[in-house]
Amino acid sequence: MVHFYGLLTLQREPVPLKSISVSVSIYEFVADVSATLNYENEEKVPLEAVFLFPMDEDSAVYSFEALVDGKKIVAELQDKMKARTNYEKAISQGHQAFLLEEDSSSRDVFSCNVGNLQPGSKAAVTLKYVQELPLETDGALRFVLPAVLNPRYQFSGSSKDSCLNVKTPIIPVEDLPYTLSMVATIDSKHGIEKVQSNCPLSPTEYLGEDKTSAQVSLAAGHKFDRDVELLIYYSEVHTPSVVLEMGMPKMKPGHLMRDPSAMVSFYPNIPEDQPSNTCGEFVFLMDRSGSMQSPMSSQDTSQLRIQAAKETLILLLKSLPMGCYFNIYGFGSSYEAYFPKSVKYTQQTMEEALGRVKLMQADLGGTEILAPLQNIYRGPSIPGHPLQLFVFTDGEVTDTFSVIKEVRINRQKHRCFSFGIGEGASTSLIKGIARASGGTSEFITGKDRMQSKALRTLKRSLQPVVEDVSLSWHLPSGLSAKMLSPEQTVIFRGQRLIIYAQLTGRMPAAETTGKVCLKYTLQGKTFEDKVTFPVQPKPDVNFTIHRLAAKSLLQTKDMGLRDTPASDKKDALNLSLESGIISSFTAFIAINKELNKPVQGPLAHRDIPRPMLLRASAPLKIRCQSGLGKLKACSYSYDKPWMSLEKLPCLLEKTHSSTHRTNLETYHAGFGENHLVQLIYHQNANGSWDLNEDLAKVLGVSLEEITAAHPAELVDSSGWATILAVIWLHGNGKDLKCEWELLERKAMAWMRVHAGSTMPLVVKAAITFLKSSVDPAIFAF
Numbered sequence: 001m002v003h004f005y006g007l008l009t010l011q012r013e014p015v016p017l018k019s020i021s022v023s024v025s026i027y028e029f030v031a032d033v034s035a036t037l038n039y040e041n042e043e044k045v046p047l048e049a050v051f052l053f054p055m056d057e058d059s060a061v062y063s064f065e066a067l068v069d070g071k072k073i074v075a076e077l078q079d080k081m082k083a084r085t086n087y088e089k090a091i092s093q094g095h096q097a098f099l100l101e102e103d104s105s106s107r108d109v110f111s112c113n114v115g116n117l118q119p120g121s122k123a124a125v126t127l128k129y130v131q132e133l134p135l136e137t138d139g140a141l142r143f144v145l146p147a148v149l150n151p152r153y154q155f156s157g158s159s160k161d162s163c164l165n166v167k168t169p170i171i172p173v174e175d176l177p178y179t180l181s182m183v184a185t186i187d188s189k190h191g192i193e194k195v196q197s198n199c200p201l202s203p204t205e206y207l208g209e210d211k212t213s214a215q216v217s218l219a220a221g222h223k224f225d226r227d228v229e230l231l232i233y234y235s236e237v238h239t240p241s242v243v244l245e246m247g248m249p250k251m252k253p254g255h256l257m258r259d260p261s262a263m264v265s266f267y268p269n270i271p272e273d274q275p276s277n278t279c280g281e282f283v284f285l286m287d288r289s290g291s292m293q294s295p296m297s298s299q300d301t302s303q304l305r306i307q308a309a310k311e312t313l314i315l316l317l318k319s320l321p322m323g324c325y326f327n328i329y330g331f332g333s334s335y336e337a338y339f340p341k342s343v344k345y346t347q348q349t350m351e352e353a354l355g356r357v358k359l360m361q362a363d364l365g366g367t368e369i370l371a372p373l374q375n376i377y378r379g380p381s382i383p384g385h386p387l388q389l390f391v392f393t394d395g396e397v398t399d400t401f402s403v404i405k406e407v408r409i410n411r412q413k414h415r416c417f418s419f420g421i422g423e424g425a426s427t428s429l430i431k432g433i434a435r436a437s438g439g440t441s442e443f444i445t446g447k448d449r450m451q452s453k454a455l456r457t458l459k460r461s462l463q464p465v466v467e468d469v470s471l472s473w474h475l476p477s478g479l480s481a482k483m484l485s486p487e488q489t490v491i492f493r494g495q496r497l498i499i500y501a502q503l504t505g506r507m508p509a510a511e512t513t514g515k516v517c518l519k520y521t522l523q524g525k526t527f528e529d530k531v532t533f534p535v536q537p538k539p540d541v542n543f544t545i546h547r548l549a550a551k552s553l554l555q556t557k558d559m560g561l562r563d564t565p566a567s568d569k570k571d572a573l574n575l576s577l578e579s580g581i582i583s584s585f586t587a588f589i590a591i592n593k594e595l596n597k598p599v600q601g602p603l604a605h606r607d608i609p610r611p612m613l614l615r616a617s618a619p620l621k622i623r624c625q626s627g628l629g630k631l632k633a634c635s636y637s638y639d640k641p642w643m644s645l646e647k648l649p650c651l652l653e654k655t656h657s658s659t660h661r662t663n664l665e666t667y668h669a670g671f672g673e674n675h676l677v678q679l680i681y682h683q684n685a686n687g688s689w690d691l692n693e694d695l696a697k698v699l700g701v702s703l704e705e706i707t708a709a710h711p712a713e714l715v716d717s718s719g720w721a722t723i724l725a726v727i728w729l730h731g732n733g734k735d736l737k738c739e740w741e742l743l744e745r746k747a748m749a750w751m752r753v754h755a756g757s758t759m760p761l762v763v764k765a766a767i768t769f770l771k772s773s774v775d776p777a778i779f780a781f
């Protein structure tokens with residue numbers, strides 16, 4: 001069940017939202033977005049309304065304006081308290097006013113007050129923002145237009161004035177009165193190979209023969225059941241580059257926007273085949289709130305989140321190296337730890353953890369992540385085993401800034417790798433805790449597999465640490481670089497590194513070049529990446545690079561009104577006002593003083609009905625209200641005890657719950673016929689398998705046949721079983737190799753020690769027995 005874009009009133013009465021139109025301009029790996037929401041007051045009374053919408057936390061909102069009955073009203077960025085006062089004053093004087101501010105509890109939710117919307121008036125509200133696009137593992141750039149805003153668990157200390165407390169009537173998605181349209185234009189000098197989406201698109205239209213420019217449009221009929229995601233593949237994406245943007249020379253010295261700004265992108269060529277670390281303390285913090293009983297996506301055949309979580313934990317447990325330490329926490333309204341403190345990874349501790357994982361349910365109520373984090377950080381450090389924390393959550397919490405602050409305080413003792421599960425996970429929480437600790441973040445939506453992304457991240461965390469990271473600039477005489485980005489201390493293989501800087505001093509009159517060098521040390525070896533660039537800043541009317549740089553700085557200083565250290569508050573406020581980028585301390589305010597109609601009594605308030613997405617197995621608390629034809633309107637929350645959707649009298653035949661439930665019930669009975677998971681489940685901690693009925697079932701042969709074919713003179717039964725299991729993995733699970741690569745590597749290492757020189761003969765016998773076409777070369781004799 002989700003909340004979406006909408007114009008909401010303070011009294012929660014319906015206001016018609018007609019349409020949402022979005023224009024996206026993507027150049028290389030930066031997106032500039034303009035979103036316009038069109039409303040019409042068909043009532044006979046003036047209105048005050050609140051527009052609530054989600055936003056990716058990396059977005060730098062730099063413009064807000066309204067077009068009311070043909071008159072354009074441009075907002076000004078002010079101190080938030082001052083803006084609120086000016087808004088209330090304007091409304092009381094009969095003026096029309098607009099207020100845009102970041103939610104008090106999370107950086108990825110915004111609210112917009114529209115005050116004194118007159119009868120018959122039409123309002124088009126437009127906001128603009130710029131954003132870096134993250135790089136996916138397969139080289140795609142990922143753009144997401146947020147459309148889903150999930151309800152977020154309210155804990156006892158939550159902010160009472162948060163717009164996330166909204167509960168509104170809900171109706172089936174097919175009955176929504178408003179539409180969404182989106183046009184995206186993409187430009188890259190490297191050429192555009194393809195554009196993919198989780199939503200239906202028009203065919204990609206290339207705007208030139210060289211395929212450096214393309215345009216796609218969202219097909220009509222988007223149902224607001226998912227965020228709109230574009231995956232953009234360029235012909236060459238791993239090319240280091242420097243973009244130099246002209247500033248505003250008329251600004252006073254020291255002003256952020258005065259001097260040219262540079263955006264530097266590196267793709268460090270960190271060698272892949274380095275030996276993995278065998279030390280570390282690995283703590284897995286898994287969301288077990290009620291919303292984890294929901295499907296991974298709105299697709300009928302989508303796996304339940306809790307089931308994907310169980311399979312992911314099994315894969316992680318099997319992939320851990322011998323000699324490390326680990327623990328697993330589940331959290332909701334309360335939390336549970338599998339062990340009082342992290343334990344050494346052995347066959348016994350692994351089996352104990354697996355037994356609990358298999359029984360794990362989404363039964364811990366709401367989503368309170370702060371308490372288990374604090375408990376983890378209070379634990380004693382294990383000498384020689386640095387803490388690696390993996391956090392899995394659907395991100396439906398309200399105390400986002402408090403959680404990020406806690407992670408940041410403890411950043412010297414650990415790295416945090418975070419995973420946002422499902423549509424609408426809080427980007428502020430997921431990205432914020434990873435950034436605060438030098439880890440990485442992943443989002444798992446649509447057809448993404450939690451298992452694949454988690455195992456890729458584990459592999460990354462096991463790589464040797466990159467040390468002595470430094471950046472040096474070689475510029476013409478009289479010119480120097482001032483770093484705007486925080487100091488980079490962690491680099492992972494396959495990661496794009498973006499750095500912002502400001503060039504101060506005298507720009508050269510003639511054409512000349514500069515150079516940036518990135519140096520780092522890996523296992524005693526020094527590596528260096530260089531990029532040369534022309535020192536001629538280019539103008540940009542939107543000052544994109546300056547604003548992205550300001551956003552990067554704000555993310556290190558702005559921790560919300562309540563949690564920002566006093567030493568950073570003034571800097572964050574000044575930085576926000578100088579750059580025109582909204583923050584926790586500022587708000588956009590626009591006043592139409594030409595309208596001067598005193599309001600008789602309080603303004604009327606109206607609500608837009610919300611779409612209803614049924615997660616058939618998701619427990620929800622529902623309060624039924626007045627009827628809407630055959631379907632009653634319901635409001636809901638994810639906190640407190642639950643009622644199953646199947647028992648709700650208010651959900652009638654207009655829903656698709658029965659179809660969805662039928663497809664999802666197959667995930668409830670353990671691991672069913674998923675032979676890959678079954679095989680992995682039975683692997684030993686040291687990487688080997690035992691020869692037994694469980695293995696025989698997966699291989700599809702009898703135990704007697706396996707035993708009869710066993711070359712006992714070459715290897716014992718465990719060695720024989722392990723070779724058979726590895727061959728089966730390569731023959732039947734190659735499409736998911738990224739999920740079992742680490743545990744297979746552990747099996748190979750065990751075999752080399754266990755079988756020794758007889759290994760080639762054992763492999764040949766196993767391939768013959770299984771009638772497999774697997775190449776023996778995979779064993780790298």
